[in-house]
Amino acid sequence: MPDNHSITKKERDCLIAVGRHLEDQFPVRLSDLSRELGIKNPTALNLVKRLESKDMVLDDKGMIILTKNGLERYQEIQEIHRIIETLMVKHGVDLNRACQISQFIDYLMDHPSVDTIFENLGKPSICPHGESIDQYH
Ligand SMILES: [Zn+2]
């Protein structure tokens, strides 16, 4: 994975929180993000600025939206997340625990490893939550 793709766990959580609001009528505000992430406004702003410098989000007068690059990264992380939790659940890990653990791995995984896992799992179309695995592959 190229270096400009590398993000921290906190940046990952922020990117996912912004992405989750994609279906909403209005973009997410900074104060919503702080609340959802359980952090203070200045900390959330700092995360948004860091993601902005990596061309993943845009801060439009307090409305936080994903860039094209950020959307791709969001979808990719979601896909990888679902593949990893599918792997763990298949091997007996509790679903909630698998989902939690996957959040610490999904943004770090490289494509060849994920592809190998995906193929060995028999290319599942959904994760154990029933969410689709189809964008990244
Ligand atoms: Zn999950």
Ligand SMILES: [Zn+2]
């Ligand atoms: Zn899931």
